[in-house]
Amino acid sequence: MKMPKSQKYIIETFLELRKHKPIEKISVVELCKKADINKSTFYVYYHDIYDLSEQLEDEMVENIKNSLDDPESIIKDPQSFTKQLFDAFSKENEKISILFADSRSSQLPHKILKTLQELVFSLHPEYRNNQEINIILTYYIYGAYYAYNENKNNDHNYVVSVIASLIKWKADI
Known part of the structure; x- marks a missing residue:
């Protein structure tokens, strides 16, 4: 539309x-x-400026999620998933820098985590109440995002490859 x-x-x-x-x-x-x-x-x-911002942020997160080739790879191949996720961040970097600046800076990893948790839980409902899986996903998304964000001025491929090499978790499915 x-x-x-x-x-x-x-x-x-x-x-x-x-x-x-x-x-x-x-x-x-x-x-x-x-x-x-x-x-x-x-x-x-x-409703107000915050509603506008929230809607644009949610749209950005949805665009990032939709750009992922294989959402199941978050479990089956976290290294590949990491590369896909940060390629998506990189493509939207300018808009991300605008929308998630200042007091909104912590919202992107939070929204990405919630979106990816729901994605994982829709694929594997048995993980919803699995504390270990939730801790791993939280650590994975927040840690990877902040490591990427702190190093985004360095060579993108190198940063992503280092972060991806740290992600060795695979769920038993």
Whole structure:
């Protein structure tokens, strides 16, 4: 479905403002003025600035999840999965840097973890209450994400290969 022009303007303007300001400093009035739309138009699509940000973040996480070739590889081949995941991060790096800046920085790994847990649990419901699996997934996603993020200015392939080599876990399925 094609996005209405007004919604597109809202999103483009929000992303432009987010490049230069923390989310807490962006008001609906400022966004609407820069996007040349009425406040009522903004409220057709979003409850507030945080709702807009949340929806864009969720869309980003969904895009990352959908870019994975084989979601089952998180269990069967974590090294390959790591490469796929960080290739997806790399492709969306600019937008990730904008959306998940400042006070929102911890939200990306959190949302990725929750999304991947649900993916794993949909494939293997028996893992849902398995504390060990949940600890491993948490460590895997948070550790890999922060290691990648701290080293993203280095050679991408090298960073991903080092992180992937650390991931040796395979679930017994």
